[in-house]
Amino acid sequence: MAPARASHGKQKAHNDSSRILKRKRGQDELSTLAQRVDDLDPKASIKNFSELPLSEPTASGLEATHYKTLTDIQSRAISHALKGRDILGAAKTGSGKTLAFLVPVLENLYRKQWTEYDGLGALILSPTRELAVQIFEVLRKVGRYHGFSAGLVIGGKSLREEQERLGRMNILVCTPGRMLQHLDQTAMLETHNFQMLVMDEADRIMDMGFQKTVDAIIDHLPKEHQTMLFSATQTKKVSDLARLSLKDPEYVAVHEAAAAATPATLQQHYVVTPLPQKLDTLWSFIRSNLKSKTVVFLSSGKQVRFVYESFRHLQPGIPLLHLHGKQKQGGRMDITTKFSQAQHSVLFATDVAARGLDFPAVDWVIQMDCPEDADTYIHRVGRTARYEQVGRAVLFLDPSEEKGMLKQLEQKKVPIERINIKANKQQSIKNQLQNMCFKDPELKYLGQKAFISYVKSVYVQKDKEIFHLKELSLEDLASSMGLPGAPRIKFIKGDDTKERKNASRKMTQLSSDGEDDSDAGGQKKPKKNDENQVRTRYDRMFERRNQDVLADHYSKLINDDGTMVAPDADKGGEDADEDADFLSVKRRFAAGDAGLDQAKSDSDDSDDQRATKMVQIDGKEPLVIDSKRREKLLKSKKKLLKFKGKGTKLIYDDEGNAHEVYEMEDEDHFKARGDADVQRERFLAEETERTRHADLEDKELAREKRREKKEKRRARERALADEEAEEERGAQLLPFVGDDAESVASGPEEPTRPSKKQRVSAESDDESEEEPRPRKSKSKAKKSKSADPGPIETLQDLEALASGLLG
Numbered sequence: 165m166a167p168a169r170a171s172h173g174k175q176k177a178h179n180d181s182s183r184i185l186k187r188k189r190g191q192d193e194l195s196t197l198a199q200r201v202d203d204l205d206p207k208a209s210i211k212n213f214s215e216l217p218l219s220e221p222t223a224s225g226l227e228a229t230h231y232k233t234l235t236d237i238q239s240r241a242i243s244h245a246l247k248g249r250d251i252l253g254a255a256k257t258g259s260g261k262t263l264a265f266l267v268p269v270l271e272n273l274y275r276k277q278w279t280e281y282d283g284l285g286a287l288i289l290s291p292t293r294e295l296a297v298q299i300f301e302v303l304r305k306v307g308r309y310h311g312f313s314a315g316l317v318i319g320g321k322s323l324r325e326e327q328e329r330l331g332r333m334n335i336l337v338c339t340p341g342r343m344l345q346h347l348d349q350t351a352m353l354e355t356h357n358f359q360m361l362v363m364d365e366a367d368r369i370m371d372m373g374f375q376k377t378v379d380a381i382i383d384h385l386p387k388e389h390q391t392m393l394f395s396a397t398q399t400k401k402v403s404d405l406a407r408l409s410l411k412d413p414e415y416v417a418v419h420e421a422a423a424a425a426t427p428a429t430l431q432q433h434y435v436v437t438p439l440p441q442k443l444d445t446l447w448s449f450i451r452s453n454l455k456s457k458t459v460v461f462l463s464s465g466k467q468v469r470f471v472y473e474s475f476r477h478l479q480p481g482i483p484l485l486h487l488h489g490k491q492k493q494g495g496r497m498d499i500t501t502k503f504s505q506a507q508h509s510v511l512f513a514t515d516v517a518a519r520g521l522d523f524p525a526v527d528w529v530i531q532m533d534c535p536e537d538a539d540t541y542i543h544r545v546g547r548t549a550r551y552e553q554v555g556r557a558v559l560f561l562d563p564s565e566e567k568g569m570l571k572q573l574e575q576k577k578v579p580i581e582r583i584n585i586k587a588n589k590q591q592s593i594k595n596q597l598q599n600m601c602f603k604d605p606e607l608k609y610l611g612q613k614a615f616i617s618y619v620k621s622v623y624v625q626k627d628k629e630i631f632h633l634k635e636l637s638l639e640d641l642a643s644s645m646g647l648p649g650a651p652r653i654k655f656i657k658g659d660d661t662k663e664r665k666n667a668s669r670k671m672t673q674l675s676s677d678g679e680d681d682s683d684a685g686g687q688k689k690p691k692k693n694d695e696n697q698v699r700t701r702y703d704r705m706f707e708r709r710n711q712d713v714l715a716d717h718y719s720k721l722i723n724d725d726g727t728m729v730a731p732d733a734d735k736g737g738e739d740a741d742e743d744a745d746f747l748s749v750k751r752r753f754a755a756g757d758a759g760l761d762q763a764k765s766d767s768d769d770s771d772d773q774r775a776t777k778m779v780q781i782d783g784k785e786p787l788v789i790d791s792k793r794r795e796k797l798l799k800s801k802k803k804l805l806k807f808k809g810k811g812t813k814l815i816y817d818d819e820g821n822a823h824e825v826y827e828m829e830d831e832d833h834f835k836a837r838g839d840a841d842v843q844r845e846r847f848l849a850e851e852t853e854r855t856r857h858a859d860l861e862d863k864e865l866a867r868e869k870r871r872e873k874k875e876k877r878r879a880r881e882r883a884l885a886d887e888e889a890e891e892e893r894g895a896q897l898l899p900f901v902g903d904d905a906e907s908v909a910s911g912p913e914e915p916t917r918p919s920k921k922q923r924v925s926a927e928s929d930d931e932s933e934e935e936p937r938p939r940k941s942k943s944k945a946k947k948s949k950s951a952d953p954g955p956i957e958t959l960q961d962l963e964a965l966a967s968g969l970l971g
């Protein structure tokens with residue numbers, strides 16, 4: 165027993181002294197690192213990551229992901245950012261901007277010894293979910309040996325679930341809308357010590373679609389923090405910088421002096437193809453490039469769906485994919501993963517895929533619809549020729565768009581040349597599309613929606629030097645899409661084209677009040693109906709003559725007296741809100757409803773000749789019994805409950821008299837209490853005071869909670885310090901003996917591990933093929949394994965990560 169106890173004591177002594185030495189070495193390393201950052205000359209040209217003053221966890225993360233040499237933007241931006249400067253970074257697409265901000269984020273928090281108790285340290289904003297996911301993946305890989313907790317906040321999951329996790333996060337990668345929602349509503353989200361705000365694709369985020377959201381996010385953050393903005397098309401808009409309170413920012417624009425704004429390895433061409441021939445040209449292109457990986461950009465989700473669906477029917481002989489903002493989040497993730505992994509494929513996409521996405525080895529970028537401006541062009545073509553790889557881009561232009569677009573591109577230093585389509589290669593799919601639309605009403609319907617959304621997208625474009633709606637041959641376009649005629653479209657007068665980037669949202673308004681009765685070509689249509697007669701949007705929809713495809717079907721639904729029986733409500737699907745013109749509602753006609761008689765006669769005509777009955781329950785709206793199912797319903801008390809209503813809540817006064825919760829006050833009483841305006845003022849003053857009080861109480865409560873939290877933290881720290889002091893006292897008594905002591909005192913260089921609280925962020929168990937680190941010892945092998953982030957396959961994987969990144 166005695167020797168065993170002695171050896172146990174020896175082991176403990178060894179462990180204790182080893183811990184103390186490690187801690188001391190950690191502190192020494194931190195102060196050396198801080199000194200190296202202070203001494204760093206930000207103007208010095210740095211080639212390799214190993215020359216930068218980086219912590220061991222970041223250096224190991226970079227090594228594990230095979231990043232050795234810095235790109236230009238990394239070399240110029242990282243040094244300044246490490247020193248805490250605000251950065252305005254601009255560099256061509258695919259030039260490595262992501263690492264240029266992720267490395268400083270990890271390093272600056274590391275040097276501050278950030279822990280889970282310090283709350284949110286850095287926020288990385290992305291304009292799209294896909295880009296946020298991509299940034300998060302790079303963060304996981306490069307930050308794998310750090311102990312920070314990192315989360316992805318992109319919506320698509322219940323707010324509540326996200327809320328529970330966010331309180332513990334140090335770094336968040338997020339889309340602006342969802343982040344603001346959390347900042348507003350998640351009490352656990354601690355931003356007091358916040359350090360760094362990053363905006364990738366900053367010009368897009370600062371664009372009008374996000375302006376207010378970003379302002380509100382910044383309101384939630386403490387004034388003192390570092391800000392970094394990155395994009396391939398950065399602007400130095402003073403107003404934006406002022407809003408972000410950038411302090412003397414370092415403008416790092418590495419390619420500003422370059423001859424071209426796009427990568428040198430990118431070949432860029434355009435073809436002039438009249439609008440009605442675009443689909444043929446695209447089809448011919450795809451057919452002649454079956455062994456390529458291609459991204460095709462279109463102007464709207466509906467265009468994407470129509471082209472994808474119709475080409476799928478035509479079976480070009482290459483896998484097709486499609487991506488747009490209205491798809492469910494899980495589906496979008498699957499598609500980006502599939503396209504990333506594909507060798508040969510065509511991805512039809514909206515501009516949701518234009519910025520930042522890093523699909524490997526894309527051969528071609530085709531812009532089937534003209535981009536809204538040169539910046540969008542640059543971002544779209546940037547999906548190919550990334551990081552020193554080659555790539556090709558082709559822009560399709562209608563003759564009316566050629567002059568204006570070329571002028572824009574020239575101004576932005578985009579080198580582009582015209583090429584012609586070989587006539588013998590051009591195949592026409594017009595007849596096939598017409599046949600398909602004839603046989604498949606769904607496709608025809610999709611085509612109509614695509615046509616409308618395309619025309620509207622041209623209409624809302626700001627740059628009228630490029631986009632000339634009246635010069636487009638819309639009838640021919642409709643026919644080239646297989647449609648029997650061009651659907652008529654209504655436009656709002658005086659459209660604020662500045663908001664065109666939110667075109668899809670805007671389109672919902674286009675068919676509402678204040679419409680201009682122009683047709684698709686912008687021509688005025690005479691008003692058929694009496695001005696004074698109230699017409700609903702359904703009336704207007706059925707009056708349209710040129711909806712030939714649907715006309716037969718719909719005309720059957722219109723009653724002689726002009727009332728209508730609505731078609732299938734589900735038809736609108738995901739675009740329901742945008743397709744108000746095509747929308748329909750399922751209605752049951754009941755007593756008091758103008759359509760009752762018609763409904764009755766309809767049911768009389770039906771197969772089973774069932775007569776319509778009406779039942780009134782508890783004075784509620786009459787329930788119409790016009791089917792067997794509804795007849796059965798009458799026999800089930802349980803089912804009838806839902807028609808009974810919920811009852812009225814009453815409150816009783818001291819005398820036992822029942823009152824409704826809200827009762828109208830007797831007018832004489834009201835008047836007796838004085839002038840209405842005075843009463844209103846008084847009421848407002850009282851309510852303001854009450855709200856102010858409640859607000860103060862809330863704030864006090866929050867302060868109290870913070871105080872408690874801080875105290876708990878201090879207590880923990882005190883306990884830790886006591887423990888250390890105790891350990892140190894004990895250590896003085898323990899002599900180092902034999903080989904063990906040797907290995908502790910001067911032992912093999914072990915990478916400095918983050919503190920206990922900072923243990924590694926990623927949690928996947930998978931071994932990644934990117935794991936190149938030699939394994940020196942068993943314990944290291946174990947460390948690498950737990951640190952390896954492994955591949956992400958689904959959104960669930962990511963969400964699990966977001967919840968579990970604490971070491």
Ligand SMILES: Nc1ncnc2c1ncn2[C@@H]1O[C@H](COP(=O)(O)OP(=O)(O)OP(=O)(O)O)[C@@H](O)[C@H]1O
Pocket residue numbers: 231232233234235238255256257258259260261262263395396519520521522546550551
């Ligand atoms: N130092 C580096 N060494 C090797 N490859 C790198 C380096 N930095 C970045 N890359 C690679 O270059 C590619 C492009 O990087 P990244 O996505 O950061 O570009 P970007 O400048 O943000 O592009 P965009 O403007 O389109 O958003 C990525 O595949 C990335 O892995």
